[in-house]
Amino acid sequence: MSSTSLTLGRAKLRLPRRQVPVLATLVLLLVMYGIGVSQYRAFSNAQVVFNVFIDNGFLLVVAVGMTFVILTGGIDLSVGSVVAMTAMVSASLLQQGLPAQVVLVVALLIGPLLGFLMGCAIHFFEIQPFIVTLAGMFFARGMCTFISGSSIPITDGFWTTMSQQRIGDPQGNFVSISVLIAFAVVIAAAWTLAYTRLGRNVYAVGGNPQSALLMGLPVGRTRIAVYTISGLCSAIGGILLSFYTLSGAPLIAVGMELDVIAAVVIGGTVLTGGSGYVFGTVLGVLALGVIQTLITFDGSLNSWWTRIVIGGLLFAFILLQRLVGIRYK
Amino acid sequence: GNSDTGDAGNDGKIVLGFSQVGAESGWRTANTTSIKESAAAAGIELKFDDAQQKQENQIKAIRNFIQQKVDVIAFSPVVESGWDTVLKEAKDADIPVILTDRSVDSADKSLYKTFIGSDFVKEGRLAGEWLVEQKKGASGPVNIVELQGTTGSAPANDRKKGFAEATAANPNLKIIASQSGDFTRAGGKQVMEQFLKANPKIDVLFAHNDDMGLGALEAITAAGKVPGKDITIITIDAVKDGMQALADGKFNFIAECSPLLGPQLMDLAKKAHDGEQVAPRIETEETTFTQDQAKAALPNRKY
Amino acid sequence: MTDSRPVLTMTGISKSFPGVRALHDVRFRLFPGEVHALMGENGAGKSTLIKVLTGVYDTDGGTVTFGGTEVSFAGPMQATAAGVSTVYQEVNLCTNLSVAENIFIGREPRRLGAVRWGEMRRRARALLSRLDLDLDVSAPLGSYSLAIQQMVAIARAIDVQARVLILDEPTSSLDADEVAQLFRIMRQLRDEGIAILFVTHFLDQVYAIADRITVLRNGQLVGEYPTAELPQLTLVEKMIGKELDILEGIDEQPKRAVAALEKGTPLVAVSDLGRSGAVEPFSLTIHAGEVVGLAGLLGSGRTEVARLLFGADRADRGEIAVDGQPTGLPTPSRAIERGIGFCSENRRAEGIVAELSVRENMLLAMQASRGWLRPIPRRRQDELVEKYITALQIRPADPEAPVRNLSGGNQQKVLLARWLITEPRLLILDEPTRGIDIGAKTELQKLVTQLSDGGMAVLFISAELEEVLRLSHKVVVMRDRRMVAHLANDDSLDADRVMQTIASGSHREEVNR
Amino acid sequence: MTDTRSRYRAVTGHQLFWPVAVLVVMLAANTIYRPGFLSVEVNNGHLYGTPIDILRLSAPLILVSLGMTVVISTGGIDLSVGSMVAISGATACLYISEQPDQNSLPAVLTGLAMGLGIALALGAWNGVLVAVIGIQPIIATLILMVAGRGLAQLITEGQIITINSGPYRAIGLGHVLTLPLAILIALAAALLVAAFTRWTALGMIIESVGGNAEASRLAGIRSGRVVFLAYVLSAVCAAVAGFMITANVSSADGNAAGLWVELDAILAVVIGGTALAGGRFHLSGTILGALIIQTLTTSVYAMNISPQTALLFKAVVVIAVCLIQAPAFRARITRQRRAAPASPPTPAREKEEVPA
């Protein structure tokens, strides 16, 4: 068949296009970093980059979980509250004198459990993810204030070590253990998405749930799994946050779900599902982190200008990303 | 100033990195303005960062200040706990830290130089004590409703605590309802509307800030009651609109929480930079206002 | 056919949807080693029967026996696992995934839990070459045309080690070559003892491959017959329930004269229209009242020509003149303004708006051209909808039914109605007869003839060459995304000559470029 | 027998039945807790009572949700409505506060016009980002959600602008025929949007774009314009809500006004039966959704549920609401009950809808 050879030629030309959004994001990120270096003294310190990772490790982990959910075409609004709830639960259990290992296990179970329940509600009762996870968000935040109205400090030795241990080079540059954990999560997630059945089912369900069902794929199981994974990532994120702040506070991570969704979407994952990469999400988180670092380094903006400039930088970033994307289309 | 340590300060100026909570209220904005103005007046270069009410953002800001090698770091902690790690990094970088407005709960007091600011518990207590004094002679029960700040926030927790402690002195004083009005006028009004409908007899309103009190005023008026007379109103903060209401006789008492700690902060920043010894706790000069005092003070209120 | 025990028996199957009784007490048997055709008009209940079998729908009553035991599959996953492999009507694959994945997802080759991508691609290539396809298996499926997607769906189904293979209208968008290819494989599988359930509206195909035929009408069983004992005419009568001489009607369509039409300014004159990577620049004229057929093999670029003409894809070069007036490159709304309509081949993705009602779907294009400020008066709406529901025999005849509840063929009719309502001057029909039953197809062909007699120009694309030849005044041949010949449809033109032209790609006998 | 049953089916099958039922149950629960909950009296010539409060307070949410319904129906989402509320309210209040006579009607009208004007511009901005540049709606509107709050604070300079203007106040607190003006405005807006979408073909076109954008494009719909219009409409609705919210307390708070209203609005839309993926929209359902949310908030205060547990309470109610609303859930419950005595081997289930 003569026609098919041509098809082949055309498809080959198309191949790298799938990576274009991610590449564009990477380039823009580097440009933004370059601007920072040229504008602000001390921006070029390696530690600045490390700090972006240290300060956004928990965000990254949560965003990875959200990537799974968004890839199936869903959304999880509960992540910020689950992060806070996990930190609160850990802090309050530690305060009551439970051993660190037990606390870790308990804290890491709550998030996935909630995620699992939400996934079940979404799948079995066919309720829209938005409303289910919004209820989950109220619930988790409610648990936070229910546990304690005020913040609870953590003095546990294990937590303190995890928090203050610096892993670094002789120049004094360092990262925290949380960063390593975040990287581990990223790699595990990327591997899961690329190389396991679950991962491929996630893309299929996001591409077309009805087709996936007719193809005999476990649509329900996949849906429930992604919300459970997101819950697990939120729980890990919560633990990292409690390492980060050594406390549990009822109002921490308010509105984090939006940051997370923004990071995932900036990273090139499409909100309707079916396309995107964990690596893109990493870039999305970094983009948000660098924007924030730029603003702190500037140090001349008042509160409202801070917001306006964040919005402006976000806009510039997304616009350029989009334009680069179109150019190569 | 000395140029030997200040690497970011190019012309020998002291560089102060300040991380503000946000701009969530008029009070906070006045606080920011005070700090900016007095920094300029004192010849200190200010690196200002707005954390948008998020602790994570404040920690990030402090890390970046350390990278920029500012001379002094100051910040108003969003919450009390969770600062040890980053404060340790600041200490390792030999940058003195000053807390404003609110303290942190670190066991290691060497992590910061000093804390300058108001004491929320004390404000609540002052409000409560005034009420106890007023209702000394009351024979029957006095019904109090409370408008709390944002649930889980430190001022709300502390003011509630201080007020409860003080009013415990008189068993006649009973808090019959307590809800969160989120520190906003709209919130205060909406909650007060329901309080008024659910409780036929309300004698006292205690609001955790002026704004909620101002919102509640409208609800009280709409219910056909006279604020300040039928219902005694006590609030905290003393922003301009609140003071006006107090002077007009609509409020009965305000415990001040002054945002104007800029000059004191600059003073401390200089001392800290020069390595001078400073007291570990410095209270801002604050007072309380009755209606008459408000009338007198109102003409020269700055915020 | 040899084995006397059926591998699959369905008895007393009933299924109702709100307001529609899709199946009523239907019995169906499938023997190992046979190809069993399930026949019936659009909406007769064929797809529903299949979906009940594989557990997509629950039954309201009846039993399914598979391999001697009574079963009730909870869904396609269980059915597949039990050995029932299905290609549902419409392509039900994930266009965002690669071709290879679409074939293997759910049963990817793995090592230690990790998908072996290389192995998967290799096996996909091997499998596709069995179907005589050479695709880039790592390209996203969505980058291939619907026909190729259909082939991929088939590849997926035949790779499963199944005892029963179900194909619901797999050939609706395939060319003769691909059909032959498919049949070769179907025979091979049948000889291996696999039972095949096959749905199609093409009678020739039924007689070419089926051993046995079950006919449904209005959700009820008409009967089960060995193919040899059921003449075509009787089959049609059983399907539609009336005695009609449809077949003669179709065969005796006279050749259409072209000469008279080719005078004056063409309605649409295209010169050098092209889009790099999609189709080479081409020129074409269409006169009022003319039916132009596009012939070519699968993936030869017919759809792309149609899309460029309508502005569905943006051309990057060339010009279009309407009534001799040069107009800018079209966009869909501009094309409609100029009286061009386009009925896409991919009705699910590009045609119906599933949630809206039949009425709204029918009126969409007309409303769009009027602008939203001028709604069509309700009475006029009802008139129009009523008219076309009757004319095209759309069932159920309920204008307010959500279009997603209609059977595939009836959805196609709704789309056709959408464009007929706009009374276009040039109607582009890309595979309009896809999946519609023989009665409706004849009606449609008559309609096209009538419309063109009334002055409407039609660009007609169909995988069925006979149909193209029957209707067109002029046949344009596509090959490898290039227009290679314009042939006048006179007495000398027949399917063989068109095939030759396609094969040789020669430019002879061009008419009015 | 069959007649009553089919009538019962018709009633419970109606798309508004379950939201109404939820609302009724909530009101009933409140009345049990406090018998006077539903009592309404005349006070100063207008109605006074908790139900009236609920109506008045839900008016802004209804407005915002109306716009949100249309946006969601096109397959988008508008996160910037909260900021829009703050900006329009702040603009109007700032202008009015600078006038020598705050009670003059022309001044108030000018202020409103300015607020609306800014909202129109910002709505158009959102519309351009989504419809022209093609940025995903959630992220396109997130930009204004972040920057818009800054803009509102820039307008108020971080302070709360207090005004003392009778006419402006009336938007939030006025009464017409003893009813709160706010709810009348909201209902008028709802009727307007309904007329706008249902008497013209706009509604169908919006639903078509939200249902299948590509099919709509090929049917000749210039979906860009429709989508653009939806965002502008949403901004205008938010602006009017902003006037109401600020008028209610006679002050503009750039930080707090409309905070998180976008989530409430989306929730209202979803409770009202409009799918977040776009397509069919239900304005009356949205209004009910908004009423439910406000009733829930008011219940927390009226029942004096402690702030620490208020969120848990809300969560439980929202979960209950979505469960009751979900046909699949009800089907399971009723089938289980029916299946218990008869116990057929495989109880019938409703499954995912699959096109033919």
Ligand SMILES: Nc1ncnc2c1ncn2[C@@H]1O[C@H](COP(=O)(O)OP(=O)(O)OP(=O)(O)O)[C@@H](O)[C@H]1O
């Ligand atoms: N999900 C559904 N909801 C309501 N009615 C439906 C649904 N699916 C199918 N129907 C109806 O059931 C009947 C049978 O449809 P089915 O799809 O089985 O027809 P078919 O024989 O496959 O037709 P075609 O040849 O057009 O594909 C039709 O009247 C159709 O409208």
Ligand SMILES: Nc1ncnc2c1ncn2[C@@H]1O[C@H](COP(=O)(O)OP(=O)(O)OP(=O)(O)O)[C@@H](O)[C@H]1O
């Ligand atoms: N939407 C699309 N996006 C990208 N490429 C496409 C698209 N549709 C078709 N193609 C590619 O263009 C080629 C030509 O397809 P086209 O649909 O025009 O062929 P055709 O002659 O209509 O054949 P058929 O429709 O029978 O497959 C296809 O093989 C496919 O690779």
Ligand SMILES: [Mg+2]
């Ligand atoms: Mg069918």
Ligand SMILES: [Mg+2]
């Ligand atoms: Mg085609």
